[in-house]
Amino acid sequence: MRGTVLAAIPVNMLLGLASILVAYRSGHGALGAAWFAASTCVNLLRIVLCRIPCLGLALTADMTPSLAATAARSVDRHLRVCTLAAFLSGLVWACQPLLSAGYTSPETLFYLTITCGVTAGAVTHGIAYARIPIAFIALPLLSVSVCLTYAGDFDRNCLAACVVLYLVALTHTAFRSQAVFREASRLKNEAHALARSRAEAHASASALVDEMRWRATHDDLTGLLNRAGFLQAAESRLHSGTLSLLLLDLDGFKFVNDVYGHKAGDRVLVEVARRLRDALPENGLAARLGGDEFAVLYDPATSGLAHDVMAANFITAVAHPFDGFDAGRLGVSIGVHAGPEPSLTEMLSCADEALYAAKAGGRNRFRVFDAGLREGLQMRRDLERDLSQALVENAPRVWxxxxxxxxxxxxxxxEALIRWEHPRLGWIAPPDLIAAAAMAGLTESxxxxxxxxxxxxxxxxxxxxxxxxxxxxxxxxxxxxxxxxxxxxxxxxxxxxxxxxxxxxxxxxxxxxxxxxxxxxxxxxxxxxxxxxxxxxxxxxxxxxxxxxxxxxxxxxxxxxxxxxxxxxxxxxxxxxxxxxxxxxxxxxxxxxxxxxxxxxxxxxxxxxxxxxxxxxxxxxxxxxxxxxxxxxxxxx
CATH class of the missing domain: 3.20.20.450 (EAL domain)
Known part of the structure; x- marks a missing residue:
């Protein structure tokens, strides 16, 4: 409505200016000036009404019902005021017969044409809200009809009737145009709403996919990579350089859970993860593999930090006191693998062997996987591989x-003591035999x-x-x-x-x-x-x-x-x-x-x-x- 009114007013003012020029030529300059001044004042009022803020224009879909009702009432009031302003403008145009002696002067044809043009233009531009153009055109056209009828001859009477018919046609056209405009607006708004809904649904689905992808590769508690995410990210870097893998296992974490509760244990894990991130070299990977076990993968060549220095940094970071716990309650043992291996699985196995050796040596220690550990790892694998067949063949003996x-x-x-003389490795110590059985899933067997x-x-x-x-x-x-x-x-x-x-x-x-x-x-x-x-x-x-x-x-x-x-x-x-x-x-x-x-x-x-x-x-x-x-x-x- 505001847009159509603002578009129609310049035409209204130009036609009014033409009217005052004709009035001046016909010797009615003063009266024409007064009429044009009144018309201009009303037009300025209408422009102001179309420019002032309206609460209803701030209506949004997420408004509360009470606020939405208030906004709707504001729109209704604004429309009524604009309709009244259009009526005042029409009242000014209804006074135009004064400039042509009641449409009896030689300028009558000009003024009739101007009146028809301004009323037709009002209806043409006022398609959004029919009441405004009707409020504008009603008085000018009725004024024309009354003046022509008052003149009294047959031609003028016929013309007066045509003007009334013209008024009815314009009114009907205004309502039809409004109905067509509203239907088109409804369809357009529904299309926009549908497009917006689809866009929001797509954005929501994309966000959900991103969240699910993040959850699939990250630990919910600490925000670090989880095991699956770490394996995926590490595999892509495996052949990009000589990488060092560190497996970290907290010392004393069970004590924290038992004494302070699992919520306190969760806070410890979150804090440990933060400290690992702070000490992590650029482009390094950190992950929580599960429980209180963490992993770090980085390239010592690009970071400038040797694996023993990095392990010592992590031990120092974790050893720093935690809020709410006695100093020295928590520590970390680290297993380090710092050599080339054919696969990430093999690197993890080697680092795990080093971690086991580090924990056996006490808390806050790290152990680098070396030839001795490799020999022990290979022996255990041989035991795991051969134990099942050995049990079938009754090779182990109970002494x-x-x-x-x-x-x-x-x-x-x-006292019954298990003994097994492996054909290649010789006599196997009972603890090694029991450990091999556990790793091979043969504990019960x-x-x-x-x-x-x-x-x-x-x-x-x-x-x-x-x-x-x-x-x-x-x-x-x-x-x-x-x-x-x-x-x-x-x-x-x-x-x-x-x-x-x-x-x-x-x-x-x-x-x-x-x-x-x-x-x-x-x-x-x-x-x-x-x-x-x-x-x-x-x-x-x-x-x-x-x-x-x-x-x-x-x-x-x-x-x-x-x-x-x-x-x-x-x-x-x-x-x-x-x-x-x-x-x-x-x-x-x-x-x-x-x-x-x-x-x-x-x-x-x-x-x-x-x-x-x-x-x-x-x-x-x-x-x-x-x-x-x-x-x-x-x-x-």
């Missing part, structure tokens, strides 16, 4: 080491394999009437946590009709670190009559409460406290303390590592009830143990 009473001659038990040979020894003992000799079977913390040891052992003993009281399960103090995961299994074994022995006592993490929670019946003093007992007063004091603890809690105590006659005599003097060691008897295969049973004195059942 048995005797346990004697205090006199050193009465056999009271046997190895447990069942050992159990079968232990049960075979129980059969031998029972067949000879040696029910009082117990066989101890070692179960690692990993096996105890991951495998249903209680169900497997109890079920197998039941199928073979073997008395559970002849079997002992030996666990290490490390098992006590996760009592919640194993306590139910140990209780089930204990209820079935199977004894629980805590091995390597004194070098780990056990407390007095954990001895009861683990349902321990027997503790074994670690060999490091027993071997060379006669040459160290501190060892004697520790052994006496453990013996006293055993008597106090009603636990059997076994001293393992008796390597000399002096060790034996000192332990006997201390009153140690059970003894085990190379001096008394070495581990031996089943065949040799059967021969030993024939000549060894056996404790009463």
């Amino acid at each position: 048995f080491q005797p346990i004697y009473a205090a006199d050193g001659h009465t056999l009271v038990g046997l 190895l447990l069942r394999y050992i159990l079968e040979q232990v049960c075979a020894m129980l059969e031998i003992l029972r067949s000879r009437g040696l029910d009082g000799v117990r066989v101890a079977m070692n179960v690692s913390p990993r096996e105890m946590a991951q495998v249903p040891v209680d169900e497997i052992v109890i079920e197998r003993l039941g199928l073979l009709d073997l008395p559970p009281t002849m079997l002992e399960i030996e666990i290490t103090e490390e098992t006590a670190l996760d009592i919640g995961a194993v306590q139910g299994k140990l209780q089930a074994l204990s209820r079935a009559g199977i004894r629980i022995t805590l091995d390597d006592f004194g070098i780990g993490y056990s407390s007095l409460s954990s001895l009861r929670q683990l349902k321990a019946d027997r503790i074994k003093i670690d060999r490091s406290f027993v071997t060379g007992l006669g040459t160290c007063d501190d060892k004697r004091g520790l052994v006496l303390a453990v013996l006293g603890l055993g008597r106090l809690l009603g636990l059997d105590v076994v001293a393992e590592g008796v390597e000399s006659v002096d060790d034996l005599h000192i332990l006997q003097a201390m009153g140690c009830p059970f003894l085990q060691g190379y001096y008394l008897g070495r581990p031996m295969p089943v065949e040799a143990m059967e021969d030993t049973l024939l000549v060894t004195r056996i404790a009463a059942a």
Whole structure:
């Protein structure tokens, strides 16, 4: 509406100027000047109304209903005022007959033409809102009709009727034009709204795709790359230079989660990620691989920082105190791989091997993957590859080491020890064998394999009437946590009709670190009559409460406290303390590592009830143990 009015007013003023010139020529200059002044004032008023701010023009789709209603009322008021201004302009034009003696002067044809032109132009321009052009044209055309009728002759009467008909036609045209304009506007606005909606939907979909792509490659908590994102980004750089890969694992993070809660642990991870970003060289990659494990990949040549310097920087950054935690509670161990490898997977494997070695050396350390670690890694891979077939072929053997009473001659038990002579690598240490089984997914298979040979020894003992000799079977913390040891052992003993009281399960103090995961299994074994022995006592993490929670019946003093007992007063004091603890809690105590006659005599003097060691008897295969049973004195059942 504003645009059409502003377009029509210049034409209105030009026609008014022409009218005043004709009036001046006809001797009505003063009257024409007054008429033109009035017309100009009204036109200026209309221009001002079309320029002043209107609240309704600020209407947006996200307005509240009450504000939208207020804006709509503002638009209605503005339209009414503009309609009134158009009516005033039409009133001025209705006074034009005064300039031509009521359309009886010789200038009548000019003024009639001007009036028809200005009214037709108003309707032509006023297509947006019909009331404004109608308010303008009604009085001028009615004024023409009345004056022509008043003149009285036939021609003028006919012309007056035509003017009225002209007024009706213009009115009808104004409403039709308004309807067509509104329909076109509606369609245009709907098209714009649809286009805007599609654009917004596309932008929203694009943003969602970008977010999903980001989430697929980044860690939500820290904002670093996740494992998938790190592997993807690292693969593209693998052949761009001599890269260094650092794997970082926080020391003491479990303590933070246990003592301060997981929210505090999350804050620590976020802060560690920030510190890694700050210390990261330009164009380096940092990722959170999972849990409290992070990875960094960078090019030492372009950054000017050697891998040992970078590892030291990360250790220093993480060691800086955290808000809310005691200084020194948190640290980081780092495994470094700094050589060419055929694949990223191989680099990660090598760095992980170095990380494992770093953690074994203590906290806040880094270890670079070297030839020694490569040899160990290759050995473990060979073990993982060959172990499955070895179990099928019964290559690993279970040997048995005797346990004697205090006199050193009465056999009271046997400890089952797994042995495997690899055809290329030679004898494999039990910890390496258990680790290889875990990596190869053979933990349960190895447990069942050992159990079968232990049960075979129980059969031998029972067949000879040696029910009082117990066989101890070692179960690692990993096996105890991951495998249903209680169900497997109890079920197998039941199928073979073997008395559970002849079997002992030996666990290490490390098992006590996760009592919640194993306590139910140990209780089930204990209820079935199977004894629980805590091995390597004194070098780990056990407390007095954990001895009861683990349902321990027997503790074994670690060999490091027993071997060379006669040459160290501190060892004697520790052994006496453990013996006293055993008597106090009603636990059997076994001293393992008796390597000399002096060790034996000192332990006997201390009153140690059970003894085990190379001096008394070495581990031996089943065949040799059967021969030993024939000549060894056996404790009463």
